[in-house]
Amino acid sequence: MRRPLPASGLPRLETDVEPVAEGWRLTVGEKDQVEAQATVGLLGTTGVLWWIGVKETARRRGLGRAMLGSALYFLSARGAHEVILYVDDASGDPEQDRTAANALYESAGFVQIDRLFSYQR
């Protein structure tokens, strides 16, 4: 999925930022009590949202949307003109249900630009 940046109109919150192999990890909460996390990277002027997650007991309270807003703002501030992400929703495993993530991304202006199908012989 893709959307242009900057993304106005999304809420934001204060996050801790640490460098990681993919780029940066944004965290809300304490080290042993992480509430929400996002991992982002930058490929030229294309931002990548590698991961976003909210602790199960903290979901549906706006934290995911605010974390997304913060991640997109972070990328814009570092020169990204667009942001892409991948949604792996093909496993059928309820642990990997991406219904919430897809609804969040669509409501935040992301549009599907391609779909990868994988097959096993």
Ligand SMILES: CC(C)(COP(=O)(O)OP(=O)(O)OC[C@H]1O[C@@H](n2cnc3c(N)ncnc32)[C@H](O)[C@@H]1OP(=O)(O)O)[C@@H](O)C(=O)NCCC(=O)NCCS
């Ligand atoms: C996706 C995720 C980060 C959303 O976090 P959250 O804090 O619950 O999100 P919010 O409360 O900010 O909700 C934002 C929007 O997400 C959608 N959403 C959230 N939970 C949903 C659910 N259970 N079913 C359908 N839509 C849902 C809604 O569109 C919601 O907007 P609304 O409240 O105005 O209806 C969280 O569900 C999560 O961590 N999921 C597991 C990890 C994951 O799938 N990560 C994405 C990998 S691609």
